Amino acid sequence: MPKIDDDHDCPCGTGRPYGSCCGPIHAAGAGLGTTAESLMRARYSAYVLHDADFLLDSWHPDTRPATIGFGDDLEWQGLTIAATNGGRVLDSEGTVEFRARFRRGGQYFELHELSSFARIGGRWLYVDGVDPDA
Numbered sequence: 624m625p626k627i628d629d630d631h632d633c634p635c636g637t638g639r640p641y642g643s644c645c646g647p648i649h650a651a652g653a654g655l656g657t658t659a660e661s662l663m664r665a666r667y668s669a670y671v672l673h674d675a676d677f678l679l680d681s682w683h684p685d686t687r688p689a690t691i692g693f694g695d696d697l698e699w700q701g702l703t704i705a706a707t708n709g710g711r712v713l714d715s716e717g718t719v720e721f722r723a724r725f726r727r728g729g730q731y732f733e734l735h736e737l738s739s740f741a742r743i744g745g746r747w748l749y750v751d752g753v754d755p756d757a
Contacts, residue, residue: 625672634671635664636702645669649677659710659717659740662747664702667723671699683741683748700724700731716741720755 627634629642637644645668648661662681669677675691682688703722710717716739723734736752 627672633664634668634699634702636704637664641668649674652680657712658707659714659738659742659747660704660707660719662740662749663704663719663721663738666749667699667702667721670723681747681749683743683750686749686751694727696728698726700726710740710747714742 627641627646629646630640633639633641633644633646635645640646645665648665649669649672666678666681668674669681670693673693675693678691679687701724703724705720705722706718707720708718710719718737718739720737721735723736725732725734735754735756737755738752739750740747741750742748
């Protein structure tokens with residue numbers, strides 16, 4: 624599993640150090656992001672770091688897969704948040720539209736998704752996502 628130093632820029636693209644961005648969310652436990660966007664960013668960083676436990680724990684139980692695999696030839700290149708709707712501290716649901724760039728087998732790709740989140744028992748959880756271009 625890849626590692627990142629707390630003083631290194633967080634993979635999620637905020638420009639803040641990992642230790643004061645997604646690191647505390649990863650350490651505290653899934654769903655403890657204060658907003659849907661903060662959980663989205665922490666989930667992206669978890670993909671970069673191959674943290675399957677965090678990803679599964681932050682996934683809504685109704686839509687959670689049994690396992691998550693990581694491709695050895697997959698390299699995440701960056702995250703851009705395009706829009707958010709709801710998902711604030713006191714909301715019960717929200718969406719985050721994002722673009723995640725990655726490289727696989729020497730080719731560059733982009734994942735464009737509109738992700739849905741729900742706050743259950745004070746924890747934000749990823750529900751599902753759709754391609755807004757489809």
